[in-house]
Amino acid sequence: xxxVNGEELPWHPGMTVQQVxxxxxxxxxxxxxxxxxxxxxxxxxxxxxVADRDRIQVLHMISGG
Amino acid sequence: MRWLxxxxxxxxxxxxxxxxxxxxxxxxxxxxxxRIQVTDPGAVxxxxxxxxxxxxxxxxxxxxxxxxxxxVVQIDKKKCxxxxxxxxxxxxxxxxAYAPKQSEPFKCIACGLCARSCPAQALELKND
Amino acid sequence: MTHEKIAPxxxxxxxxxxxxxxxxxxxxxxxxxxxxxxxxxxxxxxxxTIDAFTGGRGFGLALLWNAVTEDTKWNDPENxxxxxxxxxxxITQYPGAGKCYTVFLSPLSEQTYDSNSGGYWGxxxxxxxxxxxxxxGKADRDVVLFVNGDEGxxxxxxxxxxxxxxxxxxxxxxxxxxxxxxxxxxxxxxxAGKAAETTLWGCLNMSFYxxxxxxxxxxxxxxxxGGTVLRDKKIVALVVKYSSVKGTENNPVDLSTLQKVGVKLxxxxxxxxxVQCRMRKVGTPHLNEIMDEYHLLPTNNYKFGQNKKDIGKIxxxxxxxxxxxxxxxxxxxxxxxACAKAVDHYEIQTGPCKGRSVTVDxxxxxxxxxxxxxxxxxxxxxTVEANFYADHYGVDTISLGTGLAFVCECYELGxxxxxxxxxxxxxxxxxDDLMELIHRMAEGTDDFARAVxxxxxxxxxxxxxxxxxxxxxxxxxxxxxxxxxxxEYVPKESVAQWGGYYLTLKGPQHDEAWLIFMDMVNKQLPxxxxxxxxxxxxxxxxxxxxxxxxxxxxWNDIEPADxxxxxxxxxxxxxxxxxxxxxxxxxxxxxxxxxxxxxxTMAERVYNFQRLFQVRMKHGNAEHTIPARAMGPVFPDExxxxxxxxxxxxxxxxIAPEGLSVEEKIExxxxxxxxxxxxxxxxxxxxxxxxxxxxxTEETLKKLGIAFPEAVAVAKKYCRPxxxx
Numbered sequence: 001x002x003x004v005n006g007e008e009l010p011w012h013p014g015m016t017v018q019q020v021x022x023x024x025x026x027x028x029x030x031x032x033x034x035x036x037x038x039x040x041x042x043x044x045x046x047x048x049x050v051a052d053r054d055r056i057q058v059l060h061m062i063s064g065g
Numbered sequence: 066m067r068w069l070x071x072x073x074x075x076x077x078x079x080x081x082x083x084x085x086x087x088x089x090x091x092x093x094x095x096x097x098x099x100r101i102q103v104t105d106p107g108a109v110x111x112x113x114x115x116x117x118x119x120x121x122x123x124x125x126x127x128x129x130x131x132x133x134x135x136x137v138v139q140i141d142k143k144k145c146x147x148x149x150x151x152x153x154x155x156x157x158x159x160x161x162a163y164a165p166k167q168s169e170p171f172k173c174i175a176c177g178l179c180a181r182s183c184p185a186q187a188l189e190l191k192n193d
Numbered sequence: 194m195t196h197e198k199i200a201p202x203x204x205x206x207x208x209x210x211x212x213x214x215x216x217x218x219x220x221x222x223x224x225x226x227x228x229x230x231x232x233x234x235x236x237x238x239x240x241x242t243i244d245a246f247t248g249g250r251g252f253g254l255a256l257l258w259n260a261v262t263e264d265t266k267w268n269d270p271e272n273x274x275x276x277x278x279x280x281x282x283x284i285t286q287y288p289g290a291g292k293c294y295t296v297f298l299s300p301l302s303e304q305t306y307d308s309n310s311g312g313y314w315g316x317x318x319x320x321x322x323x324x325x326x327x328x329x330g331k332a333d334r335d336v337v338l339f340v341n342g343d344e345g346x347x348x349x350x351x352x353x354x355x356x357x358x359x360x361x362x363x364x365x366x367x368x369x370x371x372x373x374x375x376x377x378x379x380x381x382x383x384x385a386g387k388a389a390e391t392t393l394w395g396c397l398n399m400s401f402y403x404x405x406x407x408x409x410x411x412x413x414x415x416x417x418x419g420g421t422v423l424r425d426k427k428i429v430a431l432v433v434k435y436s437s438v439k440g441t442e443n444n445p446v447d448l449s450t451l452q453k454v455g456v457k458l459x460x461x462x463x464x465x466x467x468v469q470c471r472m473r474k475v476g477t478p479h480l481n482e483i484m485d486e487y488h489l490l491p492t493n494n495y496k497f498g499q500n501k502k503d504i505g506k507i508x509x510x511x512x513x514x515x516x517x518x519x520x521x522x523x524x525x526x527x528x529x530x531a532c533a534k535a536v537d538h539y540e541i542q543t544g545p546c547k548g549r550s551v552t553v554d555x556x557x558x559x560x561x562x563x564x565x566x567x568x569x570x571x572x573x574x575x576t577v578e579a580n581f582y583a584d585h586y587g588v589d590t591i592s593l594g595t596g597l598a599f600v601c602e603c604y605e606l607g608x609x610x611x612x613x614x615x616x617x618x619x620x621x622x623x624x625d626d627l628m629e630l631i632h633r634m635a636e637g638t639d640d641f642a643r644a645v646x647x648x649x650x651x652x653x654x655x656x657x658x659x660x661x662x663x664x665x666x667x668x669x670x671x672x673x674x675x676x677x678x679x680x681e682y683v684p685k686e687s688v689a690q691w692g693g694y695y696l697t698l699k700g701p702q703h704d705e706a707w708l709i710f711m712d713m714v715n716k717q718l719p720x721x722x723x724x725x726x727x728x729x730x731x732x733x734x735x736x737x738x739x740x741x742x743x744x745x746x747x748w749n750d751i752e753p754a755d756x757x758x759x760x761x762x763x764x765x766x767x768x769x770x771x772x773x774x775x776x777x778x779x780x781x782x783x784x785x786x787x788x789x790x791x792x793x794t795m796a797e798r799v800y801n802f803q804r805l806f807q808v809r810m811k812h813g814n815a816e817h818t819i820p821a822r823a824m825g826p827v828f829p830d831e832x833x834x835x836x837x838x839x840x841x842x843x844x845x846x847x848i849a850p851e852g853l854s855v856e857e858k859i860e861x862x863x864x865x866x867x868x869x870x871x872x873x874x875x876x877x878x879x880x881x882x883x884x885x886x887x888x889x890t891e892e893t894l895k896k897l898g899i900a901f902p903e904a905v906a907v908a909k910k911y912c913r914p915x916x917x918x
Contacts, residue, residue, distance in 0.1 A: 030469055059765065143437075145440075149452055
């Protein structure tokens with residue numbers, strides 16, 4: 001189990017940041033991802049794997065309107 | 066199309082081209098005013114100058130940039146509003162700006178003065 | 194659009210003036226014209242006004258404060274339209290620097306409104322010598338006010354224009370006043386349209402000439418009814434002419450820095466826009482499918498936030514194909530974000546312009562939603578046509594769409610029928626009849642159409658009194674507050690956004706704070722204090738743009754490549770590098786030496802002054818309200834559309850959903866959310882330095898340096914001891 005934006009999400013071995021984003025149905029392009037308080041570059045979302053019990057913040061970098 | 070071809074491997078880094086360019090158009094020998102840029106004088110040298118690709122033409126909001134009859138991309142200063150979008154969007158970084166001299170951008174117009182002054186034949190004015 | 198040349202316009206009044214040069218962003222002059230008397234004055238703007246109000250919206254409020262009393266009505270001759278750009282307005286080196294702000298007493302909210310617009314009016318009037326143009330009085334016939342910056346002349350002309358509709362007026366005046374085709378870029382026209390005379394939703398269309406398309410383009414100061422005020426003054430158009438813009442008219446102290454910072458942003462946009470927001474390709478409609486995905490796209494009068502079945506018909510990729518690609522679509526020189534998209538060679542299908550081939554500005558995201566999903570229409574070309582007529586008739590697309598959405602729901606609830614609508618089927622998605630209603634609103638002869646044009650606040654009253662509709666239901670589903678229709682985001686599920694829309698200066702408009710992602714998705718604002726902090730920072734930060742003449746979009750619709758890894762999440766949302774850009778360009782123009790914290794202080798002065806102005810106009814009762822639909826489901830079908838989600842929300846509120854009817858669940862959640870609203874309001878008022886009634890305290894005015902005697906008098910008059918925190 002991992003925690004994404006304060007909510008639990010089932011984890012599986014080899015799970016990438018992109019898979020986390022897809023599981024949450026986050027489709028916005030301007031996302032900032034922090035895994036255990038360490039930022040992940042957008043280019044690495046598809047390859048960066050997360051570990052069980054990681055705390056993940058997926059931030060939508062928009063203020064809209 | 067008239068354009069300036071560069072041969073960086075021949076360049077000896079004397080700076081004559083930049084001097085001729087800036088003194089011709091800005092009456093001052095100042096590298097920041099030169100439309101041709103010679104960089105890395107110590108190691109691998111690069112000669113950077115407009116290749117007349119024309120990307121800037123579509124970017125300009127006032128249609129101040131166009132090709133002349135020789136195919137050279139020219140800026141009409143009367144129409145230019147100094148926004149420098151052309152500088153930001155130039156794919157080769159050869160649209161120049163230097164506020165102490167003028168608000169409008171400037172660029173190589175393939176006049177060939179630098180090529181004539183180059184002692185190493187590192188520059189050639191092409192017409193093809 | 195083709196048009197006939199107009200007959201020569203008689204000069205009713207003319208004054209000459211000597212153009213004041215701009216020094217470091219300011220001319221320090223305001224042009225006052227009373228079109229009724231008529232009278233013209235050039236008024237000094239003293240240093241104290243600059244220090245306290247900076248410019249733009251600040252100047253507008255300061256000048257309007259002196260022009261009106263607490264009893265002035267929107268249609269009194271004393272009401273003014275004050276249009277001002279601000280010290281950065283008109284620079285060309287940084288994207289989004291052509292904005293101006295129009296301040297007036299609104300026919301909809303009956304208090305001050307400020308509405309911003311692109312186009313060339315702001316820069317060209319400033320270059321003509323004026324930091325602000327203040328228009329008072331009422332003419333006795335249709336007139337055109339002409340500011341001729343080239344010749345130093347102000348003229349009131351007797352209109353010979355065949356009608357007041359925007360495209361007709363704008364194209365005719367660009368033509369009439371230009372020496373030749375190339376001269377047309379030196380002109381900007383402000384117009385409204387026929388529906389600005391027949392509804393309270395009148396917008397101001399501000400033009401710029403597009404030399405590639407060879408046509409005038411229109412940007413709108415859409416909201417609040419400014420166009421209705423313009424037409425009430427019998428002004429058909431304001432026109433300015435100033436030739437040969439060089440881009441250095443503001444006489445900045447440090448052009449090198451302006452160039453350096455601007456080129457940096459141009460490069461950022463060049464490299465990143467296509468992988469970020471695609472503003473250069475589609476403009477704000479890049480949001481269409483994103484808002485739908487996150488249940489934020491208003492659908493059928495905000496009942497729902499999503500329509501999975503039909504979103505593909507109106508997504509950004511559909512609009513990308515409709516918009517002409519590859520043109521430098523900035524609404525002022527130097528805007529490389531280029532979001533002013535247009536549909537070219539569109540053939541009008543209905544109404545008085547039927548058969549004509551036109552260029553339509555937009556639709557922007559707000560219009561895609563308002564004259565689209567919110568009224569159940571998923572036909573982009575219908576939205577394009579509705580957008581065209583809204584602009585042409587001079588009516589705000591947001592209020593129009595949200596208002597029509599309310600009408601459609603009333604129709605489906607049975608409060609309206611064809612007998613009441615004079616033959617129109619106004620169900621959601623009833624495209625042809627909705628278009629017909631828009632035409633009738635402009636014609637102004639149909640009693641039902643006239644009632645719609647009064648806006649939701651007054652419609653609620655009319656529908657209850659005239660048609661016997663259930664007033665309590667209308668209060669719940671009418672998406673207005675302070676008389677202003679809500680713009681196009683579903684705020685229900687973000688408590689912070691309730692504040693972003695409804696704890697605002699002038700009503701539910703998205704120009705103060707858009708906190709839905711920060712709050713609802715990112716979960717960055719867990720406590721009421723966190724939300725209050727965001728509802729202090731963002732409204733003030735965004736107010737700053739309106740003081741200096743800037744557009745908000747280049748702030749966070751593009752971000753530096755490393756923004757998301759360089760800064761902590763809380764800071765990254767503010768786009769720190771761009772904030773520093775603003776500090777740098779402000780200093781480069783004005784020669785001042787501000788730091789980023791000063792942006793907030795500058796804005797706080799005006800923000801609090803405007804709040805006090807509202808309190809003054811409302812005689813102490815400037816209440817913040819929120820409709821039920823804005824904070825949760827009203828009817829069972831809304832709950833059932835996201836049943837699991839709402840059942841969970843009910844559990845979070847400490848109420849077990851099991852065994853409850855849907856109606857009981859709705860009431861349970863509503864009760865909980867009303868408590869949250871009260872807590873939010875308290876936290877926000879406290880953080881802003883206001884009392885429990887939302888009135889800035891004397892102490893707050895002193896702290897901000899705006900304790901002018903007349904401001905303090907208002908605070909003193911309405912602040913009661915029992916309302917202190």
